[in-house]
Amino acid sequence: MSEINFVAEDGFAVEYGHGLFDGLGDQLGSTVVVMQPNPWEFIKGRFGRAPVKIIEARELSPQALDEIAESIPDGVTIVGVGGGSAMDVAKWMHWRSGQRLIQVPTLASVDACFTRMSAIRTDNRVSYQGDAIPEKVIVDYSILQSAPSQFISAGIGDVLSCHTAYADWKMASDLGKSIPWNTRAADASLKYIDVLEEVASEIAAQSEVGIRTLMELYRENGWLSHELGHARFEEGSEHFFAYTFEQVTGRTILHGELVSIGVLIISALTDNNYPRVRSIVQKAGTRHNPVELGITWDEIDRTLRSMKEYSIAEDYWYSYAHVLDIGNVELELARKALDF
Numbered sequence: 001m002s003e004i005n006f007v008a009e010d011g012f013a014v015e016y017g018h019g020l021f022d023g024l025g026d027q028l029g030s031t032v033v034v035m036q037p038n039p040w041e042f043i044k045g046r047f048g049r050a051p052v053k054i055i056e057a058r059e060l061s062p063q064a065l066d067e068i069a070e071s072i073p074d075g076v077t078i079v080g081v082g083g084g085s086a087m088d089v090a091k092w093m094h095w096r097s098g099q100r101l102i103q104v105p106t107l108a109s110v111d112a113c114f115t116r117m118s119a120i121r122t123d124n125r126v127s128y129q130g131d132a133i134p135e136k137v138i139v140d141y142s143i144l145q146s147a148p149s150q151f152i153s154a155g156i157g158d159v160l161s162c163h164t165a166y167a168d169w170k171m172a173s174d175l176g177k178s179i180p181w182n183t184r185a186a187d188a189s190l191k192y193i194d195v196l197e198e199v200a201s202e203i204a205a206q207s208e209v210g211i212r213t214l215m216e217l218y219r220e221n222g223w224l225s226h227e228l229g230h231a232r233f234e235e236g237s238e239h240f241f242a243y244t245f246e247q248v249t250g251r252t253i254l255h256g257e258l259v260s261i262g263v264l265i266i267s268a269l270t271d272n273n274y275p276r277v278r279s280i281v282q283k284a285g286t287r288h289n290p291v292e293l294g295i296t297w298d299e300i301d302r303t304l305r306s307m308k309e310y311s312i313a314e315d316y317w318y319s320y321a322h323v324l325d326i327g328n329v330e331l332e333l334a335r336k337a338l339d340f
């Protein structure tokens with residue numbers, strides 16, 4: 001296993017171990033827990049001293065989030081417990097109330113515990129707002145190892161996205177239609193894929209090294225985005241595919257799985273080493289067949305046909321999503337790319 005040779009200068013403080021969640025409430029004193037019901041119900045008995053307030057993380061407007069933040073008392077620690085939504089709402093509560101923040105991810109399907117802004121969805125549109133650095137991210141192996149496997153294997157999505165994002169960025173910067181090329185960040189993103197490839201089967205096994213490496217990749221990724229002031233090395237046409245899917249269907253699925261499908265399709269359509277990403281997805285056990293994900297072919301079809309127009313209308317970073325013309329040949333390639 002090669003070391004991740006960090007490119008970013010710094011990163012969020014993180015603690016890895018077994019049983020770190022046990023008695024956390026006793027250690028922290030007065031807490032406000034921002035949670036998603038599923039993981040919280042499952043593990044709350046281990047938290048210790050009961051929180052003074054429990055906030056359920058849901059899709060909320062900035063105004064609604066601010067109203068909740070105003071009700072947070074002084075002198076508490078905000079503890080995010082759950083997946084991306086819990087991390088994002090906890091970050092918002094910390095940002096608005098100024099109270100300390102500890103994040104406890106219970107799954108690894110998204111990088112939200114290592115990014116500073118909150119992804120806020122309003123009317124199926126994602127925007128990034130706020131700024132939060134947690135005092136610590138606590139990765140309790142025993143929690144992540146007992147999570148259903150798709151919540152870990154989906155986690156490759158926000159790293160695998162570097163594969164397509166790199167090609168998008170290169171193409172766009174060659175045309176002078178982008179944030180200028182940055183060799184350090186671009187090289188780093190290729191390295192993340194190498195590390196991911198090496199650790200993919202460990203991620204499938206939910207082993208300590210698999211979970212830890214995935215989290216370290218996120219940590220590095222999150223801080224590099226912050227240093228650069230953008231995430232072009234990590235976000236491109238595969239994410240624009242995902243956002244178009246959300247717009248077209250009015251719903252979403254697990255972010256990492258949706259992004260992974262985007263990487264597979266775009267790689268196949270742009271002849272960008274599809275076999276490699278397919279092999280990583282398979283080794284990591286990431287679900288990608290539409291049937292398995294409860295997606296109809298019609299939904300993919302409509303997403304791909306709308307992707308160009310939507311990406312242009314939303315003014316996303318110039319990418320292959322902006323130039324791909326989708327006809328029957330492309331749809332057939334996409335179908336094969338997802339083993340459908």
Ligand SMILES: [Zn+2]
Nearest residue numbers: 158239255259
């Ligand atoms: Zn993402």
